Amino acid sequence: MITFSCPDRTGIVARIAGFLADAGAWIVEAAYHADAEQNWFFTRQVVRADSVPFDADELRSRFAEVADEFGPDATWRVTDTGVKKRAVLLVTREPHCLHDLLGRVSAGELPVELTAVIGNHETLQPVVAAHGVPFHHVPFPGPREERRESLKLEAFEELRKLVDEQQPDAIVLARFMQVLPAHLCEQWAGRAINIHHSFLPSFAGARPYHQAHARGVKLIGATCHYVTADLDAGPIIEQDVIRVDHADTASDMVRRGRDIERLVLSRGLRWHLEDRVLVHGNKTVVLR
Amino acid sequence: MITFSCPDRTGIVARIAGFLADAGAWIVEAAYHADAEQNWFFTRQVVRADSVPFDADELRSRFAEVADEFGPDATWRVTDTGVKKRAVLLVTREPHCLHDLLGRVSAGELPVELTAVIGNHETLQPVVAAHGVPFHHVPFPGPREERRESLKLEAFEELRKLVDEQQPDAIVLARFMQVLPAHLCEQWAGRAINIHHSFLPSFAGARPYHQAHARGVKLIGATCHYVTADLDAGPIIEQDVIRVDHADTASDMVRRGRDIERLVLSRGLRWHLEDRVLVHGNKTVVLR
């Protein structure tokens, strides 16, 4: 599969399609987007592996020459869809997103291998173990602990090592509830995915359902986005909402919102894993 | 029809239902809500007029005695659903909400008499005339006009007179695009209804679709709310959203958002006209 983006001009599709036709590639799925405002071009092409007389590495090196013609701003990636992507989940005590992802993976619904789950509490260890996935406990300092900041940095350093060992394609903050330090946001840019329990940009930060309840909104939502150093402000991958009314307490919203968190996270993660999400500036192009 | 709210305690339903049963009233629709957090009780009762041996005025004076028993914080209203509510629309040049409301009223879908449309431009006069509704033109000063503020106050005073002459049950800002001065917000509290073209509290203020486009959200919405002196922050009556994606430009969002503005405004207005919306603090209870 090829994803490619560059400043827009004429002839890009012809060049890429010509390249693929010359290689005899059978295109299974192709999506294009031209952003007229930003004058930027995006594409994603899925070709049948057995239609190409060489492997992904060879395709990669041949395509590199094509990509070069489109200048230094062109960004691209060739991936072998036959190789399963790898994901690490970060969790705390909230089980619903974890349960949902474990269930989907074990049902074969999500094309990913969960190589590790890392929790700052041990609460979720048993269910992770039941699914045969390694669980790592990295304790974080409590809110009133002495030397909190330095302990936290140490914890994050331990976390980082555990994550990086896995060489994950996705680092999923499945209701992790800890704010990643800026250097990790940068290092994991485009791979760290968060689920925020509000329809951003409304109700960023803490206790969004309580904020929503106080404001009296008639819909609550969830947002799946890439993590950046700017809290809850990274590129949005997917959002959705459900209807609430005056009879829903803040606790009802917490409970009912889980349904939408699960869906939004699993959809956003799937699209990320399928290389459908191309980031440009602070926005995403999701090619379906 | 009776709407009633008061601090919660035991026996309220029994008292009201007993009162109605003694009057022989056949209850067609009844809704109750008890807000445990605020300890407040809300109800709306629709009775068949022909089941009660007296008229709305008599029902009103009899119910006043019942309501008195629940203390000074009880608020209530008895209305005769046989008498059509009256509405005034405020418009500028944007036609879609106006067209929609005129169409609904002429199709008998909305239980209201449109007694006047007031525009700060004359653009929409012809279609209003075609529906046989009086149109009034009240010009507002342009953004760079001299003595802008005092001219604006004069225009609002003329507007106020025109509106108040109609004794309307609803004053609908159907994409009016002028910020009501605080004294009118207060005077028309609970009757002035606005449609804001975003999913509030996101993107309050000007050009919300452009804000939404810049942020890269995956859903856009509209909010129908009571107007208060605090811009776009009044009690929310109804909200809804539609899905957008990276291919939607800000102009596409403007166009597509109209579909949701029309729906949200017409639903919110209907519930207001049917006395389903009870305001408590800065939130609404919508009894359906």
Add this chain to the structure above:
Amino acid sequence: MITFSCPDRTGIVARIAGFLADAGAWIVEAAYHADAEQNWFFTRQVVRADSVPFDADELRSRFAEVADEFGPDATWRVTDTGVKKRAVLLVTREPHCLHDLLGRVSAGELPVELTAVIGNHETLQPVVAAHGVPFHHVPFPGPREERRESLKLEAFEELRKLVDEQQPDAIVLARFMQVLPAHLCEQWAGRAINIHHSFLPSFAGARPYHQAHARGVKLIGATCHYVTADLDAGPIIEQDVIRVDHADTASDMVRRGRDIERLVLSRGLRWHLEDRVLVHGNKTVVLR
């Protein structure tokens, strides 16, 4: 909690509310519905246990006298919300609804005790065991097996015994894929809940997603309904849909439909467990 329905007439609310007020009951939640067409009245009342000076049994026997006044067609139930409802799940090999319900129960989201899972295959035994729920395997004859019908009856008899031992409030066919015989439908009427993977009445019967794909619909859905002897035609509790398009194959629909099956089943089951669903004829009144 009290649910009550009877032929409509004046004074019902007054009688019930008066009864509760006399008992000093604090009404936490009350919903009423009068069906003008069928001339039938429905109500659901939740009272705070500590506001009543006697227990659920005493409330039941006192309320029986009230109910008697409304004639032989009145149906009612008094339940103690402090006593957890019990459910049995019937499954085959499809894991997604099972995973979802187990996850919800273990997260405390669903007010129910899963007392047993019964499968006609052993595939799902391990995950059920991991949640500490007893699993029973009742093998069913294959499609080409000799003496298929009589073996099937025997299997259903074994199933019936296992289910009835649990005295369940809900018997959930969580993608069970076997058609219940008429005598079990009757015996478990109002307790057996099925999830059908289409927006009924479209695509009843086998392979609904493939039917939907063949017809080219733009939305697919799921339906949670009470089981009756008439296949996929029982009273509907809840339905929902998601958008699909030409790019979705039948397999994509199968996968994507699971999201909506999970939601619809869990919502329908919750409402059933909370005694919100009153059946009248072949339709439901869901009091929220």
Add this chain to the structure above:
Amino acid sequence: MITFSCPDRTGIVARIAGFLADAGAWIVEAAYHADAEQNWFFTRQVVRADSVPFDADELRSRFAEVADEFGPDATWRVTDTGVKKRAVLLVTREPHCLHDLLGRVSAGELPVELTAVIGNHETLQPVVAAHGVPFHHVPFPGPREERRESLKLEAFEELRKLVDEQQPDAIVLARFMQVLPAHLCEQWAGRAINIHHSFLPSFAGARPYHQAHARGVKLIGATCHYVTADLDAGPIIEQDVIRVDHADTASDMVRRGRDIERLVLSRGLRWHLEDRVLVHGNKTVVLR
């Protein structure tokens, strides 16, 4: 703009994109779909007129040669998006879809010229006139009239003449309520668009909201489809639904369903006018 479909094989995109690149065409929008099951390829390409050094006719004749290479099953169309499409509306007495389309066209929301409205009653003449669109009255025989069938054929013949005079790109049955005879379905195939007030295939035929009410469904919908001789069974362009509940009478469904009919018809019509809808067998590919 070019739409093109043919049996799938390798090199199609390369050939078309190469052709456009050679012509210097700037591709503004491009969508592709390969249906693996049917082995069929579909594409829609929008190019900037000012980027091509010749007009639509010349593009058409040049593209014809390209299309020929893909065999006799290839179907294609080159249209000049600078030329406004033409539509004729067929109506009876129901005003809501007509009001909605007139409002959208006059607000510049729909890229179409309404060249005529034809009604079998005169009810809607005034509002059509107010929008400056010619209205033609073609009376149809009542249900108990003598010689009903032959009168009906005569009426349809008059209708056909009026429609064909307009050479319309779209013939919209905006709640027309008369079943088109088979020969007109055939003659107008791919141009006659109907809005059916149910979520097809559920509730085809007469009084779908009453059917929906009787079945107790929890969502009602509308379907926009191409008209074929098989009643309510043509290729579906767009569908949507809204939630209803036990409190909605059949009349409420009729009223509330109008909101969804308006949306679904206007969306389906827009996509048709923008040449986004490619029909293959009894299904549509909607390229967005």
